[in-house]
Structure formats: structure tokens, C-alpha cells
Amino acid sequence: MTSTTAAAGTGPALQPRAREGQLDVARIKADFPVLGRQVYGRRLVFLDSAASSQRPRAVLEAMDQYYETTHANVHRGVYAIAEEATRRYEEARAKVARFIGAGSASEVVFTKNVTEAINLVAQTWGRRHLGPGDAVLLTEMEHHANLVPWLMLAEERGLELRYLPVGEDYLLDLSDLERLLDGVKLVGITLVSNVLGTINPVAQVAEAAHGAGALVLGDGAQYTPHITTRVRELGCDFFGFTGHKMLGPTGIGCLWARRELLEEMPPFLGGGEMISDVRLDGFSTNEVPWKFEAGTPPIAEAVGLGAAIDYLSAIGLDAVRAHEVALTSYALRSLADRHGDDLRIFGPADVALRGGVLSLAYKDVHAHDLSQVLDQSGVCVRAGHHCAKPLMRRLGVPATARASFYLYNDEADVDALGEALAEAGKLFF
Amino acid sequence: MPGLEDLYREIILDHYRNPRNRGELDCPPALRVEGFNPLCGDEIVLYIKVEGDKVSDLKVGGQGCSISQSSASMMSAAVKGRSVAEVRSLIRTFKSMMSIHEAHLDAGGGDGEDDDGAGALDPSTIGDLGDLAALQGVVKFPVRIKCATLSWNTLAEGLDQAGGAAG
Numbered sequence: 001m002t003s004t005t006a007a008a009g010t011g012p013a014l015q016p017r018a019r020e021g022q023l024d025v026a027r028i029k030a031d032f033p034v035l036g037r038q039v040y041g042r043r044l045v046f047l048d049s050a051a052s053s054q055r056p057r058a059v060l061e062a063m064d065q066y067y068e069t070t071h072a073n074v075h076r077g078v079y080a081i082a083e084e085a086t087r088r089y090e091e092a093r094a095k096v097a098r099f100i101g102a103g104s105a106s107e108v109v110f111t112k113n114v115t116e117a118i119n120l121v122a123q124t125w126g127r128r129h130l131g132p133g134d135a136v137l138l139t140e141m142e143h144h145a146n147l148v149p150w151l152m153l154a155e156e157r158g159l160e161l162r163y164l165p166v167g168e169d170y171l172l173d174l175s176d177l178e179r180l181l182d183g184v185k186l187v188g189i190t191l192v193s194n195v196l197g198t199i200n201p202v203a204q205v206a207e208a209a210h211g212a213g214a215l216v217l218g219d220g221a222q223y224t225p226h227i228t229t230r231v232r233e234l235g236c237d238f239f240g241f242t243g244h245k246m247l248g249p250t251g252i253g254c255l256w257a258r259r260e261l262l263e264e265m266p267p268f269l270g271g272g273e274m275i276s277d278v279r280l281d282g283f284s285t286n287e288v289p290w291k292f293e294a295g296t297p298p299i300a301e302a303v304g305l306g307a308a309i310d311y312l313s314a315i316g317l318d319a320v321r322a323h324e325v326a327l328t329s330y331a332l333r334s335l336a337d338r339h340g341d342d343l344r345i346f347g348p349a350d351v352a353l354r355g356g357v358l359s360l361a362y363k364d365v366h367a368h369d370l371s372q373v374l375d376q377s378g379v380c381v382r383a384g385h386h387c388a389k390p391l392m393r394r395l396g397v398p399a400t401a402r403a404s405f406y407l408y409n410d411e412a413d414v415d416a417l418g419e420a421l422a423e424a425g426k427l428f429f
Numbered sequence: 430m431p432g433l434e435d436l437y438r439e440i441i442l443d444h445y446r447n448p449r450n451r452g453e454l455d456c457p458p459a460l461r462v463e464g465f466n467p468l469c470g471d472e473i474v475l476y477i478k479v480e481g482d483k484v485s486d487l488k489v490g491g492q493g494c495s496i497s498q499s500s501a502s503m504m505s506a507a508v509k510g511r512s513v514a515e516v517r518s519l520i521r522t523f524k525s526m527m528s529i530h531e532a533h534l535d536a537g538g539g540d541g542e543d544d545d546g547a548g549a550l551d552p553s554t555i556g557d558l559g560d561l562a563a564l565q566g567v568v569k570f571p572v573r574i575k576c577a578t579l580s581w582n583t584l585a586e587g588l589d590q591a592g593g594a595a596g
């Protein structure tokens with residue numbers, strides 16, 4: 001596995017945050033200013049990184065530093081700071097390419113978030129290649145971001161949508177995969193479920209999909225922040241992820257696709273930057289990836305995302321994943337010991353098959369009430385349907401409370417959750 | 430900073446644990462109306478029986494959090510047997526108690542009820558709400574206001590439909 005150089009260019013050299021694969025969580029926590037604050041006089045216990053992570057000082061400083069020293073529009077000015085801005089924006093793209101194992105930086109398109117990346121594929125590749133009677137295969141555990149763009153296109157183009165079911169073990173049921181793939185042009189699959197934590201066997205699905213002549217779109221929103229991503233080894237043809245879930249700023253995400261796909265796809269949004277020539281009676285498009293980046297892009301956000309990648313790479317994603325596996329096993333064990341049958345966790349029991357996302361039901365306390373009571377202890381969890389309503393129907397619950405872990409969480413955070421659950425039990429029963 | 434005791438008053442928890450008027454009514458003669466809170470997936474089903482100018486019976490179904498369920502339970506107890514005009518006035522009073530923030534939250538979300546708009550609540554009318562006044566604390570937790578008003582918006586819609594059918 002190649003690793004990128006960590007130097008962000010500024011600031012003191014990073015003290016090691018991991019030794020022999022063990023994270024120094026106390027030191028990591030200290031890198032995140034927001035984790036130092038209190039709510040209701042209690043320590044902030046942030047367990048909602050699956051919705052959006054927090055940012056280390058290195059990311060905030062990189063963005064400030066960019067604005068304080070460099071900002072100008074990219075790909076336009078010929079003066080020094082404009083060239084610098086362009087260089088820093090394109091450097092961020094190269095960092096992303098290395099981070100996800102892309103063939104080259106030209107395969108990386110900056111978008112607003114993963115939702116936009118998926119819509120881009122649906123509206124360009126999808127509109128060109130999918131028509132009446134064509135099938136798209138999704139899974140029952142997709143986020144609305146990988147459902148609604150296809151429902152929209154299905155309505156417009158008369159597509160058939162099929163779904164890989166979720167089994168009783170919270171894993172995808174692949175027993176009918178061959179039959180479901182018949183006539184399918186695209187498979188859209190999340191690498192990790194944002195509700196169940198399930199890690200899907202995407203390489204296996206991709207192999208079968210390619211055998212059936214279908215392309216594969218991977219939603220990496222819950223994967224790339226936590227597990228070393230190698231898009232080509234995963235067998236994806238399209239792949240998206242979102243910056244704000246991996247220590248980066250909001251407003252930036254990426255679409256990766258194989259170069260030849262990007263070349264032949266029509267443009268998405270029209271405007272400046274995405275053209276090579278414009279006449280009053282027509283236009284021709286810019287080269288990839290800029291063909292898909294109409295208008296002034298999120299430049300400071302790209303710089304921030306680059307700094308987030310540097311931060312994560314310096315620690316090493318393998319160490320991050322090992323930490324999350326250990327913390328998730330601790331959580332599953334300690335919460336079950338403490339709360340027994342009062343607590344239900346929707347997701348695979350085997351930590352090798354799951355990420356650090358715990359969807360909880362505690363006694364009969366509604367998820368909203370649960371997260372409200374937890375909030376009073378400074379514990380932040382998400383309550384609701386997590387933008388996966390079809391999956392919630394499948395689970396037979398209107399909502400769950402979801403706790404999710406990242407590199408800055410530790411056993412004390414899990415213990416705070418266990419304690420706060422007990423408080424909620426006392427209040428309602 | 431508001432505390433949980435502002436939100437989860439004992440009366441509220443009592444209605445949550447022992448909801449009044451749970452069940453269904455035959456439709457017709459009763460009318461069935463559904464309401465959804467798209468934010469959290471809470472849903473409420475009301476069975477409303479209007480006889481003459483009276484809400485003669487009301488049953489509540491559906492599922493949701495303690496605030497939406499207790500609000501529906503208290504509402505059912507408060508409106509059963511009252512005249513349609515009284516019920517409409519109660520809806521107005523309740524919604525204005527909740528309106529401090531809802532005015533913003535509801536922007537553009539027409540719910541079929543003619544808005545009293547005024548927003549300001551005459552403190553003397555809170556007394557008319559009885560147990561329902563316990564829900565006042567919800568206003569301090571803006572995201573939960575939708576939970577409290579779900580059943581009331583659904584009731585208002587039901588009365589509009591009943592009125593339409595009768596008239």
C-alpha cells in the first residue's frame with residue numbers, strides 16, 4: 001500500500017498519533033477543537049460521525065492559510081496567487097487520487113458531496129445508456145442518495161429497478177444474484193451501510209455484475225473515511241465519497257470513474273470551466289475531469305480535503321480501522337453486558353463484517369426520546385430513519401438511534417453512552 | 430439552558446405510558462385521517478366521528494415518540510364530546526402556544542388549517558388547555574414542536590374533510 005507524504009506545508013511536524021498500529025486517542029482528541037467543548041456542563045461525547053465527522057485543527061488551518069495567503073479563482077488568472085490557487089486545487093485532486101487508488105488524477109471529479117456524484121452518473125451516463133426495459137440493480141440498504149436519483153431516472157426513462165435483499169443476519173442476501181443480474185446495466189451498491197454498519201462484498205458483486213455485462217457504482221460515503229480504499233481492486237466503475245465524513249469540510253465530495261467512461265459521458269452542469277469553446281450556436285467541452293466541474297469550484301474546500309487526507313494518511317487508515325474494530329467489539333460486548341435484552345442492535349454481530357455504526361433500540365423508548373435524553377449527558381447520537389426509509393421498513397421500525405465511531409472515540413465515550421441509556425430507561429419506565 | 434424536566438413533565442409521561450382513546454372506529458360513519466412527520470417517521474391515524482355539530486368520538490392509532498403520542502392522547506381527551514367550533518378554537522389555542530418557533534418551522538408548509546397568524550397567546554387561555562398546558566415546555570426544544578403539533582394538524586385536516594362532506 002502506498003502512503004502519501006504527510007507534510008501539509010505548514011505547522012509543526014505532527015507527533016505520531018499511532019504507534020505499532022495503536023492509536024493515541026488522547027492526542028488525537030486534542031487535535032479536534034470542538035471535542036474540547038462542553039454541553040450542559042458535560043464533556044461532549046460525539047458519536048455521530050456517520051452523519052458528519054469533526055475536523056482537526058490541521059484542516060481548519062490549511063483552509064485559513066489558503067484564504068489568508070493565496071485565494072484567487074482557479075484556471076484563469078496568470079498572476080502568482082492565481083497560479084498558486086490552481087496548483088493547490090489540483091494538488092488536492094492528486095491527493096484524492098492516491099488516497100483512493102485511482103489510476104490518475106484526471107479520473108477524479110470534484111463535486112459538492114457524494115449525493116451530487118451519484119446524480120452526476122445518473123444524469124449523464126444513465127441518461128445516455130439507460131432506456132425503457134433496462135434494469136438497474138440496487139440494494140435494500142441504500143441511502144436515499146443512491147435510491148432517489150435512480151427512482152427519478154426510472155420514472156423518466158421507464159427503467160426497471162431491482163433490489164438485492166437484506167437477510168436476517170443484516171448481510172446482503174446474494175443467493176439470487178445471478179438471476180437478479182439478468183438484463184441489468186448498472187449495479188449501485190453502498191460499500192458500508194450507514195444504518196447497519198454492514199460491509200458489503202462489493203468485489204464479489206462487481207465480478208458477477210461484470211460477468212453479466214453491467215457496470216458498478218460504489219457509494220463509499222461510509223467506507224473511504226474508515227477503510228483503505230482501492231477503487232480498482234474493488235471492481236467499481238464509478239465510485240463516490242463525501243469529504244465532510246472524513247475530517248474534511250462540507251461542500252466537497254468526489255466522483256471517481258474509469259477514464260474511458262468519463263471521456264464518453266456527456267457533461268453534467270453547463271457553464272464556465274467545463275468548456276473548451278463556446279459560440280453562439282454551440283459549445284465544445286473541456287477535457288476530463290474539468291468537463292464535469294462547471295463554475296467556480298470549492299477551492300478552499302479542496303485544500304481542506306487535501307489536509308484531511310494528509311492527516312488520515314499520517315496516522316494510517318489501517319490503524320484507524322483496527323481501532324474502530326476494537327472499539328466496536330468493546331461496545332457490542334459492554335453494552336450487551338450492561339443492558340442485556342433491553343438493548344437491540346441492528347447489524348452484523350461479527351465485527352469483521354461491520355463498521356463502527358450501531359443502530360440501537362432501547363426498550364420501547366422512541367429514538368427521538370432516547371437521543372434527547374442522551375443529549376443531556378453530552379452524548380450526541382442520531383435519531384431517525386437515517387435517509388434509508390426502505391431499510392427501516394424492512395427492519396420494521398420507524399426510527400433507530402444511531403451511535404457511530406471514528407478515530408477520536410474511545411472506550412470512555414462508549415461507557416458514557418451505556419450510562420446515558422440507563423438514564424433514559426429510568427425516565428421512561 | 431432548558432432541562433429535560435421542561436420537556437418530559439409527569440403528565441406527559443403518564444399519557445405516553447397510558448394513552449387514552451387508543452383504537453379505531455368504523456369508517457363510515459367515522460372519518461380516517463393520517464398525519465406524518467417526515468423528519469422522524471412518526472405517524473398518527475385519527476378516527477373522527479362528527480355527529481351534528483359535535484365531535485362525538487375520537488380514536489387514535491399510529492406510532493411515535495413520547496411527545497407526539499402524549500399530545501395525541503391529551504388531545505383526544507380534550508376534544509371528545511365538544512362542539513366542532515370549540516374544537517377548532519382549541520386547535521388555535523394549542524397551536525398558538527406552540528407557535529413561537531413554529532411560525533418559522535412551518536414556513537410554506539400549508540396544513541389545511543386557516544392560520545390564526547397572530548402567534549401571541551393570551552395567557553388566560555392557556556388555562557383552557559388543562560393538561561395540555563404541560564406541553565408548553567416543548568417550545569424550548571424547537572425540533573420537537575413538530576412532534577407535538579402532528580396530531581393537531583391531522584385533526585384540523587380531518588375536521589375540514591368532515592365539514593366538506595357534510596356541507
Ligand SMILES: Cc1ncc(COP(=O)(O)O)c(C=O)c1O
Nearest residue numbers: 113114115143145190194221242
Ligand atoms: C451511505 C451514504 N450515502 C450517501 C450519503 C450522502 O452523503 P452527502 O449528504 O454528503 O451527499 C450518506 C450520508 O449521509 C451515506 O451515509
